[in-house]
Amino acid sequence: MRKAFISPSKYVQGENELLNLGYFVKSFGKKALLIGNQFDIERVTQQLNQTAAKYDCSFVTAGFHGECSRIEVERLKNLAKKEQCDCIIGLGGGKAIDTAKCVAAGNAIIIVPTIAATDAPTSHSAVLYTEDGAFDDYAYFKQSPNVVLIDTKIIAEAPVRFLVAGMGDALSTYFEARANQQSYSNVNAGLPCGARENLCAGAKPTLAAYSLATLCYQTLLKDGQKAKVSCINKAVTPALENVIEANILLSGLGFESGGLAGAHAIHDGLTILDETHNYYHGEKVAFGTLVQLILENAPDDELKEVLDFCLSVNLPVCLEDIGVKTITDKQITQVAEKTMIPEESIHAMPFPITLESIKAAILLADSLGKNYKETRNFTR
Structure with a gap:
């Protein structure tokens, strides 16, 4: 009988773990495309600045538009290529995380949930929507995320x-x-x-x-x-x-x-x-x-x-x-x-x-x- 088990390569959880994000970025290179809505990024700007300085890496802010749509995914893929980003980070809730998965397409990706509202962060799938928010399609990738990084302090402060x-x-x-x-x-x-x-x-x-x-x-x-x-x-x-x-x-x-x-x-x-x-x-x-x-x-x-x-x-x-x-x-x-x-x-x-x-x-x-x-x- 054929059986299978799917999982991310690494799962790390703890207080103030966001300060170690740079460590995982450095396993791929020095520059990451950061996909997240502006509110979530502003919540953790201090931690992002600290981890970038500590591990000598940088984040390219994507200006996420809020929907995991084909148009947005293509825009962000082009941005990652233009900026020569070494990995993709999905930070925030489900749509930012799914967009990051689509942009990475099964390659170097770090998932950083800021809420614990679903079990999607560890999975190798995503949901695509139209630009106006209607369901479009499912997407599946060759592997699960490389890293799922959970900062419990950030999640404790969410609604x-x-x-x-x-x-x-x-x-x-x-x-x-x-x-x-x-x-x-x-x-x-x-x-x-x-x-x-x-x-x-x-x-x-x-x-x-x-x-x-x-x-x-x-x-x-x-x-x-x-x-x-x-x-x-x-x-x-x-x-x-x-x-x-x-x-x-x-x-x-x-x-x-x-x-x-x-x-x-x-x-x-x-x-x-x-x-x-x-x-x-x-x-x-x-x-x-x-x-x-x-x-x-x-x-x-x-x-x-x-x-x-x-x-x-x-x-x-x-x-x-x-x-x-x-x-x-x-x-x-x-x-x-x-x-x-x-x-x-x-x-x-x-x-x-x-x-x-x-x-x-x-x-x-x-x-x-x-x-x-x-x-x-x-x-x-």
């Missing part, structure tokens, strides 16, 4: 909602990896077309990936609430450090080498509803995880555990929590249709999926989540 959204994304990792283990799915069987031509085509999940996905879930349950309070107080604590690692590293390796399943497919289906667009990826994935558990007819104790966790950190547990106050049968049918298109990860589930089973699972998850909030007298 807490980003950290919580990251926990929502990470929450799905164990359950989706479990589904792939049970169905013997190929790692990329549920990813969009194009992923299937990469180095893991036809490969099954590894025990390592499943173990990391399991540890990801255990870490969230143990430290999630404490990490949220730490972030509110902008304090780096062991709990916050553990959850940052869970959100970025454990979840990143767990999803890419363990596989996606129902939760992310439900997320993708929900994106057709305009009301959900003001909510973060991980917030919608959290609700998608509940829907997946309903599809599996998961034990009551497991459902309760997930619901309790979501409420403890203020993650969505019903449609209203992601902006959908009412939903028609036509709308939920459209969500289900999007969820089960042939290339979606819902087909990694270890049993047949139908349009009606998805619709029923969404409605039941919504009802259970609402009722559970009411019994706990909880208000988001």
Whole structure:
């Protein structure tokens, strides 16, 4: 049986690690193209200046326009070539990081997240958008980032909602990896077309990936609430450090080498509803995880555990929590249709999926989540 495991070459996490960025730049040369929005760069200008002086390197500021679009990627590729940059740095949130991945195209790249909102920093894929922000396509590269550098102090100072959204994304990792283990799915069987031509085509999940996905879930349950309070107080604590690692590293390796399943497919289906667009990826994935558990007819104790966790950190547990106050049968049918298109990860589930089973699972998850909030007298 062919198995595969995908990971970045180096992952480094700690307080004030941004001061060591120059060390990693010097492993490629002396000059780096720095891709990030102006606000994120201004947040860390002092650290960038210090590390450049310490390691005798320089940063070419790209003037990132905010969308990971083909036009922006081409502009930045030309800038990197003109400035003779030795490597690419993606600094900030998801779109800056994805743009950097596209510009580097699988070559010398350093990822520096300033928030822990998703598990994308470690992956070898990116999402392309049009200039006006509409979805365009997925991009895949020959290898994962060379370096993922996490400054926990910077992440602790970011708005807490980003950290919580990251926990929502990470929450799905164990359950989706479990589904792939049970169905013997190929790692990329549920990813969009194009992923299937990469180095893991036809490969099954590894025990390592499943173990990391399991540890990801255990870490969230143990430290999630404490990490949220730490972030509110902008304090780096062991709990916050553990959850940052869970959100970025454990979840990143767990999803890419363990596989996606129902939760992310439900997320993708929900994106057709305009009301959900003001909510973060991980917030919608959290609700998608509940829907997946309903599809599996998961034990009551497991459902309760997930619901309790979501409420403890203020993650969505019903449609209203992601902006959908009412939903028609036509709308939920459209969500289900999007969820089960042939290339979606819902087909990694270890049993047949139908349009009606998805619709029923969404409605039941919504009802259970609402009722559970009411019994706990909880208000988001």
